[in-house]
Each structure stands twice: as structure tokens, then as C-alpha cells.
Amino acid sequence: MIIISLISFAIQDKLGDPVQQMVGMTVSQEERNQIRDELGLNDGFFLQYWRFAKGAIHGDLGTSYYYKEPALNVILEKLPATLELAFCAIVLVVIVATPCGVLAAIKPRHILSRLLMVISSVGLSVPIFIIAILMVYIFSIELNIAPSFGRGQTKEVFGLWESGLFTKDGLKHLLLPSLSLAIALMPIFVRLIRAEMMEVLQSEYIRFAWSKGLSARRIYFKHALKNTMLPVITVGGIQAGTLVAYTILTETIFQWPGMGFLFMDAVSRVDTPLVSAYLIVVGGIFVITNTLVDLIYGLVNPTVRLASHGL
């Protein structure tokens, strides 16, 4: 986290001059310098970083130049929208990629499996913005079933969360962005699940399960799938990073009012504190997801459970 903060802070200087964006053309050089002094931008790098780090420990990641509010608050306000989008995408990936991967592993010669493999290779190489733009073209413009931008109607849940998950309009708006995000992530999971499952199916315990006369369904979904998921879970955690990168693109294309969209705006406005704060929050999310993933891994894998008890 310290390294993330250092890096995210270091790039502030390189993004451009925030003052220029703030005041426009009519302000004289002296006045600009005065503003720079007030903001502490003329101090040395380490002094600036020290000031930033001291604040960061107390939860103050700087103040956004544009919103004139603490950067953290601005981001947290947008967090639910991004989380909802990411959550839906992950659910879609799990629901779709697991059966596809399993099918491709059990019946590698089946026409559907071959088709899946071809599609996933294509999916791996097509960038998400093309997928997203195609989705908009097909579903919004040609078929006109789903709106192409915004979050639609939201509803407050538990008094702290503006959610689009509970209104029909909100769900409709969620459809395209989460679908494109899911499609971008899916190929790698389909291929990974397929590869792992094929390996597991070769193992002795699967053969033993067959020799016990168990049903194919039980062998595939109880004996093999659980073992298949162990490495998939680990990779899933690492893919959280990719997910974040993809939310930036997806949100930009669909004008989704989340963190990614905010980040793009912040970059173009040279709102450096906001950019740094975003990077730090994302770093935090990354750490949290990986911890969660490790915990889930421990739940699934009994050998890890034992180790955690120190036996």
C-alpha cells in the first residue's frame, strides 16, 4: 500500500498543470504562482509526499480541485455504482464460464466445445471497448432493448447505498455494461476451467470414483469441480486487477457514473489528488479481494484449513 501511494503520488506532477485547468486563460502568471504556493505545489517532492502520507494515514487523501471536497468522499460516493457493475459481471462470469469450461473439458470433441474454444480465443484477443461498442450497436441501436448509457433509476437501500439492483430500470441499465465486462473476463476463465478440469479428470481419485460406480454427474460436479476450482479461485483474485482496469473502460463507454468514469474525468481535468486517491482506493480493493480470495480458498481446500489452525 505504501508503494502504491508513493507511485500514485509521484505521477501527480507528470499529469499536467492543475492550476491551468482551475483558473483558465485570463489569470496572470503571478496569481497562478500564488495559487501554486497556497496549494503547496512549489514545495519539494518529499515534503509534498510527507504531507500527503500524513493525511492518508488519517483517511485524508487530499482534496479534489474540481469538486472542492475530500477526494475520498468523492470516490466513495461513486463506489457503489462500480461495485454493482463488477459484482454483476462476476456473477455472470461464474454462472456462464463454469458450465462452459466443464462442458469443454468433459466433451472436448463435441461441436459445442470446439465452438466455445474458438469463441474464447477470439474473445481473448478482442479488446473490451470493441465488445462494448458492438453491444451498444446491437442491443441499443438495432434491437432497442436496453439503454446504452447511465444508471437509470436508483433506489436507496439501508440508507447508505444508492442501488440500481432493485428497480427494473436500474437493472435494464446494468445489463449492457455488466454483460460487456463479463464477456471480456469470460474467455480466460472458460479456458482455465477447461484446462484444470481436464487435468483433474486424469487423476487417480477420479478413476477410483468411476470404479466405485458413481454417476457421471456426481463425478464431474462433486469430485472434479471442487478440485478444479482451487487454482481457478487463485487466478480469480489476480484477475481482480484486470476487472478494475476494465471497469474504467466500460464505465467510460457506457457513461456509468462509477469510480472508473470519475477517474477518466479526473485525469482529463488534471484533478491530481483525485487521481492519486483513486489509485489508492483501487489498491485497497485489490488487497481486500485477494485476502477474501485466500479466505475462500481456505474454505474449499481442507489442507489449508488445517494449516491455519497451526496443527
Next chain:
Amino acid sequence: MNLLSVSNLHVNFHMKEQELAALIDVSFTLNRGERIAIVGESGAGKSILGFSIVNLIGKPGYIKSGSIKLESKEITKMNLRQLQEVRGKRIAMIFQDPMMTLNPVLTIGDQLVETIRSHTKISYKDARNIAIEKLHHVQIASPEKRFNQYPHELSGGMRQRVIIASVLLLNPDIIIADEPTTALDVTIQAEILQLLLTICRDNGVALVLISHDLGVVSKVAERTLVMYAGHVVEEGPTLEIINDPQHPYTQGLLNALPQMTLPGQRLNQIQGSMPSLAERPTGCAFHPRCPYATQKCRQEQPKFIYSGVSSVACFLVEDMLNEFANNDKEIS
């Protein structure tokens, strides 16, 4: 009627460029409660024979021709559903390496109970009782505790006991044990072997013991099949095979036992090694390693002939028998 009869079984491996024969014209029978052994070096096709009995040869292997009959039912013609009925319930298997045989993410109990419940309709509780009783039967201490544990919490010998318990769950007619003691500690080998023997004897279960160790075989099996490069080369009562081996390969195997060598001497071995499936020699497959090989052995495949209580496929034995027969004629 024989409990199990395998006749003229051919198993092939379907490779990209060629068809490789893994089992060639294998025949044998097994009676109820009988214990037979299949011996041979690695690569002889012993394990493939074991797996083909329940039609569980991994790809790219397949049964090319021949028949495997369980009483009157033809196993080679069964569909998956019928096979599932047979597997576990009529014919159960014990695998070589107990460390790899149990699923690491499921508890011992889960793996035992599912076997029972996929063959008979009984409640979880009843199945659990049976499982615990069988665990007790294979001399596992505190079976209730083991029931909820995962495989990694058990030692190798203990796991093999669990596996033996698991094949006993449904009181099968036949147990196929593929090198059940090879992966175990020497001290535990004898225990497991004894356990297997007692269990088969007490319950009248027929046993097919696959092993490369004639020492192990002599303690357990009544009859022995010696395999070499996909062929059965000798078959007969175990005692007969050990005391009076006919085929030069069997003789070589016996000579290779450490007990056959005086202390301080080099261990005997059969020169050369088993040919791979792709480079099987012409004629008798053993001829390149056989000290008695003749021109005939290099060209023709010896037939299986009766020699006393055993059967053997070797020209040497065949010629000897013919000579005896001629002498008999001359005398009379």
C-alpha cells in the same frame, strides 16, 4: 458357471499413427471365492487387464475384441448405466497408491457414504453406520473420528485401509487389487496384505491380485497368471509356478527374487528390458531376452499348451513335451 470369464481379450491403444496392442488374446477364469494373481514386470499389461475387467481403460485404450463375462452378463457390451451397477457393487477395485486414490477435498465419510448411497437407497444415517462398521472391520482405530477427517490427515497405510473398507461397503463378489502394497512402507505391506487375505477368505470374495512381486503372490493367491508384453505366458496353481516354473520368463522372475541369491552376491536379473508396445519383437515376444531362444522362437508365436497342471506358451516346453511323448511311444 465361472464367476468371471475372460476370453480372447484384445485391448488396443489407438494412437495417432498406429494401433498398439496392449493385451493380446488374454483368457482366464475366476471362480467364486478364488484368489488369483497376475504377475509380470511393469508394462506387461497387468494393470490394463485389471482395468479392462470393469471396462475402465483410460483413453486412448479400448477393448478391440474378446469377451468378459460376469456370470452370464457380458461386460464389454454394457452401457455406462449398467457398468455403474457392476462397478463398486459386484466388482470393486483397490488402486496402487493410496495417497492419490482418495479425493483430497472430500471427507473420508463423504467418500464412503456416497458409494453406498449411489447403489442402494438407504438413509444417510444407515449408510454412515455401515461405513463406520467397515472402518472398524479394517482395524481403523476410532472410526467415528476418522469418518469426519480428510485424506491428508491419515497416513498411507491408514488410507489404504480406508480404501479397503470402501470396496467392502457393498459386499462385492470380486475385488481387483492393483499392486495394493507397492506404494506402502515395507512394515505395513505385510499387514495390509494379511488384512486383504483375511477379508477375502472370511467373506468369500474372489480376488484378482495384480503384482510384480512373486513373494507377495505366493502368500495370497491360489492361482497365478504370468504376463509378458501383453500375453499370458504361463498359468497354473501358484505353488506349481513357484516350485516348477516352465516358461523361461517365469524362471527369470523367480531367480530375480532376493531370496534366491546368497548374501554378498549380486542379485540375479533378467537381461534386457520389456519391449515397449510399439517395438514388440516378432515371434515369441520374450525371445530377445531368453537364454534358450531358437530360430523358431524368433519367427513364430508359441501357442498356449497344457503341461501338467499348468499351461504355458513356449516352444521349449512344447518341444520337450513332444519329445517325452515320442519316447513314451517308442517305449511302448
